Amino acid sequence: MMLTIRNLTVAVEGRRILDGLDLDIAAGEVHALMGPNGAGKSTLANVLAGREGYEVLEGKALLDGQDLLTMEPEARAQAGLFLSFQHPVEIPGVSNLQFLRTALDCLRKARGEPPLDSAALLRAAREAAQLLGLPADFLKRGVNEGFSGGEKKRNEILQMLLLEPRFVILDEPDSGLDVDALKLVAAGVNRLRRPDRAFLIITHYPRILEYVRPDRVHVLHGGRIARSGEAELAHQIEAGGYAAVLEGSVA
Amino acid sequence: MSTAELDAALSQAYEAGFVTDIETETLPPGLDEKVIEYISVKKNEPDFLRQWRLNAFHRWQTMREPRWAHVHYEPIDYQGLIYYAAPKRRSETEIDPKLLETYEKLGVPVHERAALAGVAVDAVFDSVSVLTTFKDKLAEAGVIFCPISEAVQKYPELVQKYLGSVVPPGDNFFAALNSAVFSDGSFVYVPKGVRCPLELSTYFRINTARTGQFERTLIIADEGSYVSYLEGCTAPMRDEHQLHAAVVELIALEGAEIRYSTVQNWYPGDEEGRGGVYNFVTKRGLCAGRGAKISWTQVETGSAITWKYPSVILKGDDSVGEFYSVALTRGRQQADTGTKMIHLGRNTRSTIVSKGIAAGHSQNAYRGLVRINPGASGARNYTQCDSLLIGPHCGAHTFPYIESRNPRAIVEHEASTSRVSEEQLFYCRQRGIDPERAVALIVGGFCKDVFQKLPLEFAVEAGKLLEVSLEGSVG
Ligand SMILES: Nc1ncnc2c1ncn2[C@@H]1O[C@H](COP(=O)(O)OP(=O)(O)OP(=O)(O)O)[C@@H](O)[C@H]1O
Ligand SMILES: [Mg+2]
Numbered sequence: 001m002m003l004t005i006r007n008l009t010v011a012v013e014g015r016r017i018l019d020g021l022d023l024d025i026a027a028g029e030v031h032a033l034m035g036p037n038g039a040g041k042s043t044l045a046n047v048l049a050g051r052e053g054y055e056v057l058e059g060k061a062l063l064d065g066q067d068l069l070t071m072e073p074e075a076r077a078q079a080g081l082f083l084s085f086q087h088p089v090e091i092p093g094v095s096n097l098q099f100l101r102t103a104l105d106c107l108r109k110a111r112g113e114p115p116l117d118s119a120a121l122l123r124a125a126r127e128a129a130q131l132l133g134l135p136a137d138f139l140k141r142g143v144n145e146g147f148s149g150g151e152k153k154r155n156e157i158l159q160m161l162l163l164e165p166r167f168v169i170l171d172e173p174d175s176g177l178d179v180d181a182l183k184l185v186a187a188g189v190n191r192l193r194r195p196d197r198a199f200l201i202i203t204h205y206p207r208i209l210e211y212v213r214p215d216r217v218h219v220l221h222g223g224r225i226a227r228s229g230e231a232e233l234a235h236q237i238e239a240g241g242y243a244a245v246l247e248g249s250v251a
Numbered sequence: 252m253s254t255a256e257l258d259a260a261l262s263q264a265y266e267a268g269f270v271t272d273i274e275t276e277t278l279p280p281g282l283d284e285k286v287i288e289y290i291s292v293k294k295n296e297p298d299f300l301r302q303w304r305l306n307a308f309h310r311w312q313t314m315r316e317p318r319w320a321h322v323h324y325e326p327i328d329y330q331g332l333i334y335y336a337a338p339k340r341r342s343e344t345e346i347d348p349k350l351l352e353t354y355e356k357l358g359v360p361v362h363e364r365a366a367l368a369g370v371a372v373d374a375v376f377d378s379v380s381v382l383t384t385f386k387d388k389l390a391e392a393g394v395i396f397c398p399i400s401e402a403v404q405k406y407p408e409l410v411q412k413y414l415g416s417v418v419p420p421g422d423n424f425f426a427a428l429n430s431a432v433f434s435d436g437s438f439v440y441v442p443k444g445v446r447c448p449l450e451l452s453t454y455f456r457i458n459t460a461r462t463g464q465f466e467r468t469l470i471i472a473d474e475g476s477y478v479s480y481l482e483g484c485t486a487p488m489r490d491e492h493q494l495h496a497a498v499v500e501l502i503a504l505e506g507a508e509i510r511y512s513t514v515q516n517w518y519p520g521d522e523e524g525r526g527g528v529y530n531f532v533t534k535r536g537l538c539a540g541r542g543a544k545i546s547w548t549q550v551e552t553g554s555a556i557t558w559k560y561p562s563v564i565l566k567g568d569d570s571v572g573e574f575y576s577v578a579l580t581r582g583r584q585q586a587d588t589g590t591k592m593i594h595l596g597r598n599t600r601s602t603i604v605s606k607g608i609a610a611g612h613s614q615n616a617y618r619g620l621v622r623i624n625p626g627a628s629g630a631r632n633y634t635q636c637d638s639l640l641i642g643p644h645c646g647a648h649t650f651p652y653i654e655s656r657n658p659r660a661i662v663e664h665e666a667s668t669s670r671v672s673e674e675q676l677f678y679c680r681q682r683g684i685d686p687e688r689a690v691a692l693i694v695g696g697f698c699k700d701v702f703q704k705l706p707l708e709f710a711v712e713a714g715k716l717l718e719v720s721l722e723g724s725v726g
Contacts, residue, residue, distance in 0.1 A: 049677075049681050050680075050681075051677050052673065052677070072680070073677060073680035073681055074680045074681075074683050074684060074685050074686070076681075077680070077681055077682055077683035078683050082681075082682075083681050085678065085681075088678065089672070089674040089675050089678045090675075091675055091678070091679075091692070091693055091696055092696055092697065093695070093696030093697055093698070093699035093700075094692055094693065094695065094696035094699075098692070099679075099682075099692070102679075102684055102688060102692055103679075103682035103683050103684055106682075106683045106684045106685060106688060107682075107683040110683065142696065143696075159682065163682065163683070
């Protein structure tokens with residue numbers, strides 16, 4: 001297994017949000033994670049990435065056998081974890097390109113590789129921007145500074161393409177996107193699909209899953225995976241709401 | 252990231268803190284007329300200058316140290332300081348290799364064939380200038396760039412005409428002290444219509460313990476000329492405080508432009524506030540003629556206390572004054588810095604962009620005055636004043652003073668205070684960036700508007716300095 005989560009129990013400000021969650025994702029697979037607002041999807045993503053403010057009460061999470069929960073956030077990233085944020089933050093004055101260069105330098109240094117030369121980086125960044133339908137001057141703009149909602153989401157995908165992580169969590173990469181942008185984002189994800197890479201896509205809509213076919217769909221409810229199924233499950237949720245698919249589940 | 256982690260990330264890394272072991276000639280501590288006479292004789296000064304110093308000294312004796320700044324320190328024992336220290340010359344022509352080594356270690360290009368070929372350097376060590384590069388190349392263009400002590404000998408009429416013309420000896424307590432005891436510094440004269448072919452720079456180094464440094468810089472840009480000048484400053488790590496009270500005067504005649512950049516990295520003291528330089532500096536420029544332009548850019552990362560307000564008197568019509576500042580304080584550092592823009596002429600314009608970054612237990616204040624005199628019709632000022640806080644124990648303060656006596660002038664002021672947020676740090680760290688680099692990156696972005704104003708060669712240096720200042724373990 002690439003990612004193994006066992007009995008993960010997490011509290012935020014004393015309240016249990018995740019409660020004995022188990023999840024396995026094998027290399028090469030794409031899993032979708034759905035669930036009602038406030039179910040704890042972003043909480044799971046943040047806990048895996050090492051954000052502060054979450055109290056892990058029990059359980060473990062392994063990435064390629066490494067115990068994620070004891071690692072610093074940057075070490076997790078260096079181990080290949082990438083989180084596309086639901087709400088990416090602005091970093092005024094730091095250009096996208098400079099940010100990418102710094103991130104790549106750090107990641108490569110951790111792997112014992114020399115820094116990528118500027119020309120190669122620029123070429124790769126331009127190409128990725130083009131693929132995502134972003135204008136040429138996009139790379140010069142401050143990270144997420146004044147970006148529209150859709151631009152922010154695409155910028156996350158741009159970073160993903162350049163940083164080439166092994167395990168990717170996409171937290172609602174599709175929310176707020178128009179249909180064309182959605183296709184571009186999906187194309188970005190598909191481009192990185194490989195037998196040694198895995199994805200966890202958090203979403204509320206089956207639409208993105210039309211373009212990025214998932215191997216499994218999970219429903220988070222009551223702090224754990226209450227239901228799992230094939231891609232078809234997403235459509236059942238769309239048609240009948242969560243009540244329909246969660247009937248008789250443990251929640 | 253927790254406060255403890257942040258503090259660790261920001262902990263001191265002062266790379267310039269070594270001491271050069273060199274024989275120096277020093278006066279015993281203390282200040283009286285005899286000391287001033289000694290300095291004047293030592294420098295073989297003409298009578299007018301000796302008298303000028305003595306007058307300043309008498310003025311100083313009647314003055315009191317300013318107390319209005321947002322800084323706190325124990326009273327300075329002026330009789331406990333050394334007012335003259337100079338490395339002993341081994342011969343008239345040869346420079347002590349230890350001095351060259353010192354500057355090389357500091358990354359100062361003291362060899363003419365060095366990497367920064369477009370930069371001429373004047374290196375000041377304690378009280379004297381020890382070498383100046385590219386003098387010949389500058390002379391070809393008619394540009395004078397030499398230690399001020401040399402200018403006093405060679406161009407006494409220029410010195411007499413302009414010295415104290417912008418910052419009079421009685422201007423303030425520290426300026427008066429400087430006028431009495433100033434030892435060395437740089438002198439620049441750019442003739443009419445000449446665009447100075449090189450960047451000029453001075454590197455100041457305090458080495459000897461308990462020595463005050465009182466350098467004096469005088470730059471005159473004659474009509475239609477252009478010069479860009481940079482100063483850099485460092486000092487060894489010492490437990491006691493060191494006083495640095497400089498005066499810089501700039502004169503831009505009609506249509507001339509002076510760009511003056513400072514990268515100030517004096518020893519800031521340790522985490523508990525032991526030691527460090529008191530940087531009490533008076534810098535002022537005069538746009539004397541029509542269409543003159545003076546631009547101050549400063550990156551202040553060092554010193555235990557910084558008290559400085561590089562200012563511009565906009566006398567000529569259509570003249571332009573600019574002040575771009577980054578002031579970073581950490582540990583127990585205190586900075587009270589800003590500018591004064593005095594609009595006298597018509598259609599004069601000034602721009603102020605100040606970026607204050609406070610971390611640790613430091614205090615960082617912007618203090619700025621924009622004065623529009625009745626005659627300054629059509630004058631405009633734009634001020635932008637941003638503070639960035641890192642961690643919960645520091646403070647940022649803004650003291651803007653606006654005195655507009657002309658109803659047709661336009662004065663705009665914008666201010667903001669923000670924090671390096673946990674969200675931003677996490678975002679960076681999620682991309683694999685370690686916390687130190689992340690903080691440096693975010694701070695660098697915050698300072699971008701100012702860095703863009705530095706000469707290219709030094710923008711990189713300033714960025715690195717900021718990074719080193721913010722990093723934990725280097726050196
Ligand atoms: N930092 C926090 N402080 C307080 N409560 C929090 C915090 N983070 C998450 N929560 C709470 O935890 C619960 C789960 O939130 P989370 O963001 O993980 O939900 P989600 O499944 O991602 O929802 P959505 O679909 O709306 O994005 C919510 O009730 C939320 O209010
Ligand atoms: Mg969410």
